[in-house]
Amino acid sequence: MSEQAVTAQSEDFSRWYNEIVYRADLAAPSPVRGCVIIKPYGYEIWEGIKAGLDRRFKATGHQNAYFPLFIPESYIKREAQHVEGFSPELAVVTHAGGKELEEPLVVRPTSETVIGEAFSDWIQSYRDLPLLINQWANVVRWELRTRPFLRTAEFLWQEGHTAHASEAEAEEETRQMLDIYAEFAIEDAAIPVIKGEKSRLERFAGALRTYTIEAMMRDRRALQSGTSHNLGQNFAKAFDIRYLAESNLQEYCWTTSWGLSTRMVGAVVMTHGDDKGLRLPPKLAPHQVVIVPIYRRDAQRAAVLEAVDKLQCQLQDGGLRVHVDRREGHSPGFKFNDWEMRGVPIRMEIGPRDVESGKAVLARRDLPGRAGKQFVTQAGIVETVRELLADIQRSLLEDARAFRDAHIQEAGTYAELREIVEAGDWARAAWAGDDAQELAVKDETGATIRCFPFAQPEEPGACVLTGRGSARVALFAKAY
RNA sequence: CGGGGCGUGGCGCAGUCCGGCAGCGCGCACGGUUUGGGUCCGUGAGGUCCCCGGUUCGAAUCCGGGCGCCCCGACCA
Numbered sequence: 018m019s020e021q022a023v024t025a026q027s028e029d030f031s032r033w034y035n036e037i038v039y040r041a042d043l044a045a046p047s048p049v050r051g052c053v054i055i056k057p058y059g060y061e062i063w064e065g066i067k068a069g070l071d072r073r074f075k076a077t078g079h080q081n082a083y084f085p086l087f088i089p090e091s092y093i094k095r096e097a098q099h100v101e102g103f104s105p106e107l108a109v110v111t112h113a114g115g116k117e118l119e120e121p122l123v124v125r126p127t128s129e130t131v132i133g134e135a136f137s138d139w140i141q142s143y144r145d146l147p148l149l150i151n152q153w154a155n156v157v158r159w160e161l162r163t164r165p166f167l168r169t170a171e172f173l174w175q176e177g178h179t180a181h182a183s184e185a186e187a188e189e190e191t192r193q194m195l196d197i198y199a200e201f202a203i204e205d206a207a208i209p210v211i212k213g214e215k216s217r218l219e220r221f222a223g224a225l226r227t228y229t230i231e232a233m234m235r236d237r238r239a240l241q242s243g244t245s246h247n248l249g250q251n252f253a254k255a256f257d258i259r260y261l262a263e264s265n266l267q268e269y270c271w272t273t274s275w276g277l278s279t280r281m282v283g284a285v286v287m288t289h290g291d292d293k294g295l296r297l298p299p300k301l302a303p304h305q306v307v308i309v310p311i312y313r314r315d316a317q318r319a320a321v322l323e324a325v326d327k328l329q330c331q332l333q334d335g336g337l338r339v340h341v342d343r344r345e346g347h348s349p350g351f352k353f354n355d356w357e358m359r360g361v362p363i364r365m366e367i368g369p370r371d372v373e374s375g376k377a378v379l380a381r382r383d384l385p386g387r388a389g390k391q392f393v394t395q396a397g398i399v400e401t402v403r404e405l406l407a408d409i410q411r412s413l414l415e416d417a418r419a420f421r422d423a424h425i426q427e428a429g430t431y432a433e434l435r436e437i438v439e440a441g442d443w444a445r446a447a448w449a450g451d452d453a454q455e456l457a458v459k460d461e462t463g464a465t466i467r468c469f470p471f472a473q474p475e476e477p478g479a480c481v482l483t484g485r486g487s488a489r490v491a492l493f494a495k496a497y
Numbered sequence: 498c499g500g501g502g503c504g505u506g507g508c509g510c511a512g513u514c515c516g517g518c519a520g521c522g523c524g525c526a527c528g529g530u531u532u533g534g535g536u537c538c539g540u541g542a543g544g545u546c547c548c549c550g551g552u553u554c555g556a557a558u559c560c561g562g563g564c565g566c567c568c569c570g571a572c573c574a
Contacts, residue, residue: 350534
């Protein structure tokens with residue numbers, strides 16, 4: 018598999034990327050370039066992501082709600098770091114209803130402020146806490162430079178917002194949601210993400226601490242795939258989110274926020290995609306199985322389609338997402354390639370020979386070409402397919418993990434770090450530098466601290482740069 | 498904003514140097530053929546060659562001016 022094939026810039030990749038998934042830029046009206054158009058198939062992948070996350074959110078007691086798209090400019094300005102961080106990328110509405118507005122409205126880049134305003138009304142007592150809210154929404158950030166899926170001016174996401182009575186509880190929530198993101202990424206999306214804390218420079222505007230899951234794409238660039246922020250009391254103070262404690266004293270809440278966006282669709286594409294197109298993890302795939310009927314004459318056609326109908330029913334009854342490619346006028350070979358491009362995990366071929374023998378051909382997408390083909394009996398097909406899907410899910414994760422681990426290296430000195438990241442790999446190194454030194458590294462190597470990973474099984478070498486405070490293990494990489 | 502590149506049918510492009518009928522591949526429509534790895538053949542629809550001006554008998558092509566987009570960098574999920 019060539020790494021070239023799965024970069025957003027590669028010709029091979031973009032050919033089907035645009036056709037199959039979506040195009041990031043509107044061709045005609047230039048002012049909205051970089052906005053998002055998600056075609057149906059791509060949107061179904063997003064719906065798979067939504068389902069996986071929503072199930073987990075419900076299990077942890079979070080409830081969905083919806084807040085306004087427009088935020089009064091004054092709200093944004095109320096938290097000093099927040100406004101400073103987001104100002105350059107805000108889209109602002111100045112006119113509405115044919116008149117100039119008294120106060121401009123910001124198109125939400127994120128909703129801490131407007132939700133904070135609501136929270137201050139909703140929360141009166143410690144009995145109202147914790148308040149656990151999630152919103153599925155679109156947001157707009159006017160980036161200078163957009164990239165298909167990985168950075169669009171408008172994107173869809175979920176943003177969670179919670180308020181708690183204690184700092185410890187807020188921290189626990191922040192970490193719990195990061196864990197949920199990581200669990201989702203690893204188990205559902207088959208992306209072996211690394212959990213960690215962001216450096217001060219990369220922290221969310223207005224947060225105390227920001228945690229991240231970092232994924233390695235097939236071109237070895239890092240992709241922040243989800244974030245969870247402990248906001249401390251910064252927003253509670255800015256928006257007067259207070260409660261009456263059991264002690265009968267007014268206290269400020271401790272709040273958190275966390276988000277995961279359509280960028281995750283890009284992460285799936287660029288983690289698993291190969292020269293032939295997408296490879297979708299079964300848990301997210303819109304179609305887990307596609308059945309391609311094969312027949313030569315009308316007499317065969319009826320028998321084949323009858324068998325196919327029966328198999329479709331069995332698989333559907335077994336709770337599997339199955340699609341039958343009934344298109345006329347395309348050869349089986351065409352359909353094989355077509356569904357491989359779309360990344361369907363299992364293709365089932367049913368022809369006259371299979372009808373006769375009671376067998377079926379299964380082709381797994383995770384293995385290249387014909388290597389993924391096997392003959393199975395139609396009896397017990399549901400169980401066979403289920404096991405195969407589980408195996409594909411597992412193998413995609415293992416592939417990605419092996420690839421990732423092969424491209425993370427320990428750096429004992431700054432020279433080593435530089436050499437590693439300039440060659441495109443990730444470097445683990447002890448870090449005790451300050452902001453200025455971190456910026457200097459970016460300037461010199463193009464790499465940034467992706468995170469300070471939580472798990473540090475092995476101790477890295479000597480300090481890369483010395484500074485005040487103790488050194489932490491940091492992960493350096495070039496990122497999207 | 499700095500550096501590079503490109504604007505030609507729905508998509509991808511050739512043609513531009515050296516002016517002479519607007520082309521190719523894919524896709525689309527129709528007919529036939531084929532169907533176990535991207536069938537083949539035929540017919541057809543589809544164009545402001547980015548815009549404005551100039552040179553010329555004649556401009557996609559040359560000259561002048563303008564506009565737009567993409568890529569790399571700075572900002573960032």
